[in-house]
Amino acid sequence: MSFENELEQGRFYIPECLACKKLVWPPSEFCDGCNEETSLRKEEFKGKIIEFSRQNEEYFCMVEFGDSIRIMAKMIALPKKDQIVKISKCGISEGSYFFQVI
Ligand SMILES: [Zn+2]
Incomplete structure (x- = not known):
C-alpha cells in the first residue's frame, strides 16, 4: 500500500528508508538520502x-x-x-x- 492509499483510509504512516532508516518526506517510494526503497512505518x-x-x-x-x-x-x-x-x-x-x- 502506498502512503496515499493508507492516507485515504485514514491512516498516517510515514515512509522509512529500508537501508538508512530515515523517515522520508515528502512521501516517496525512494529515499531522498541514499535512493534505496522505502516502506511505510506502521506506528502511531x-x-x-x-x-x-x-x-x-x-x-x-x-x-x-x-x-x-x-x-x-x-x-x-x-x-x-x-x-x-x-x-x-x-x-x-x-x-x-x-x-x-x-
Ligand atoms: Zn536511505
Missing part, C-alpha cells in the same frame, strides 16, 4: 505543535514529526505550543492531504 506517530493560528472557530497547527517533517493540521481544542499530539483524522480531499490532531 506523535508530533509536536510548533505554532498555531485561529481561523473562525478552528485552530490550524504546524505539527512536527521526527526532526524535520512538518504538516498543517486542524485542531478543535485550544492548542499549546510544544504540545505533543497525534493524528486523529486524515485523508485526501480535493487532491490535498488533510490532517486533524488531538
Whole structure:
C-alpha cells in the first residue's frame, strides 16, 4: 500500500528508508538520502505543535514529526505550543492531504 492509499483510509504512516532508516518526506517510494526503497512505518506517530493560528472557530497547527517533517493540521481544542499530539483524522480531499490532531 502506498502512503496515499493508507492516507485515504485514514491512516498516517510515514515512509522509512529500508537501508538508512530515515523517515522520508515528502512521501516517496525512494529515499531522498541514499535512493534505496522505502516502506511505510506502521506506528502511531506523535508530533509536536510548533505554532498555531485561529481561523473562525478552528485552530490550524504546524505539527512536527521526527526532526524535520512538518504538516498543517486542524485542531478543535485550544492548542499549546510544544504540545505533543497525534493524528486523529486524515485523508485526501480535493487532491490535498488533510490532517486533524488531538
Ligand atoms: Zn536511505
